[in-house]
Amino acid sequence: DGGITQSPKYLFRKEGQNVTLSCEQNLNHDAMYWYRQDPGQGLRLIYYSQIVNDFQKGDIAEGYSVSREKKESFPLTVTSAQKNPTAFYLCASILSGGSNQPQHFGDGTRLSIL
Amino acid sequence: AQTVTQSQPEMSVQEAETVTLSCTYDTSESDYYLFWYKQPPSRQMILVIRQEAYKQQNATENRFSVNFQKAAKSFSLKISDSQLGDAAMYFCAYRSSSYTGANSKLTFGKGITLSVRP
Numbered sequence: 001d002g003g004i005t006q007s008p009k010y011l012f013r014k015e016g017q018n019v020t021l022s023c024e025q026n027l028n029h030d031a032m033y034w035y036r037q038d039p040g041q042g043l044r045l046i047y048y049s050q051i052v053n054d055f056q057k058g059d060i061a062e063g064y065s066v067s068r069e070k071k072e073s074f075p076l077t078v079t080s081a082q083k084n085p086t087a088f089y090l091c092a093s094i095l096s097g098g099s100n101q102p103q104h105f106g107d108g109t110r111l112s113i114l
Numbered sequence: 115a116q117t118v119t120q121s122q123p124e125m126s127v128q129e130a131e132t133v134t135l136s137c138t139y140d141t142s143e144s145d146y147y148l149f150w151y152k153q154p155p156s157r158q159m160i161l162v163i164r165q166e167a168y169k170q171q172n173a174t175e176n177r178f179s180v181n182f183q184k185a186a187k188s189f190s191l192k193i194s195d196s197q198l199g200d201a202a203m204y205f206c207a208y209r210s211s212s213y214t215g216a217n218s219k220l221t222f223g224k225g226i227t228l229s230v231r232p
Contacts, residue, residue, distance in 0.1 A: 031218055040123070042205060042222040050218065058219065088157060094218065102149055103220055105159035 002027040006091050006106035012114045013078065013085060021076045021109045023091035030096035032074040033103065036060060037088040046089075049074055050096060078111060086112050116141045118208050120223035127196045128231050134181075135191045135226050137206030145211040148182070148189045149220070154202040162204070165189065167211070193228075201230045 004025045031050045035043040045058030049068040063082025092103040127133035150162040206223040
């Protein structure tokens, strides 16, 4: 079955360390998104990409970076510049052109500070 | 910019009863999409129901239905015959019909935690 795979499920970061969260999809979707979820905050958009080799900042991009070298993959790096990285991170995708289609979500990665 | 408001942080319902979760939104667009997502303790985001703004008929999916009031910018979710498995956090979300660029993102409310009493 097609879907979105996020790994790892749990991740711990040390002070000053960069960590990368993986997101892979086999849905042949064009657009991919990264959201951050904090308690009581809902989901907020970090970065999004609508085609390979192109991505744009979302509402809370500071301290994060992404790449989109392949259609299937959209990894998110949480850099040391992100001072409060503890959160639940969700990756999503959608088939561009399917305007009424919902976004599909992965199962998420929980990031914590050591 | 669009905003989505879920003003009730928590609600509780007796098993087999009906509950309505409220959502309001603000937009200057005339065409858009609205969604309700369910997030159980596993944290997976599950689509419950969606509504196209150009459709006057309210969407239904089995025990789930919406009351879409476009003029009032209200989009409530009704869960009938509540089951223990309905206990979860529910998010209301908005997306522009113009799905290019940042318009393709979902704007979420803060969510409401629904508990179901046996």
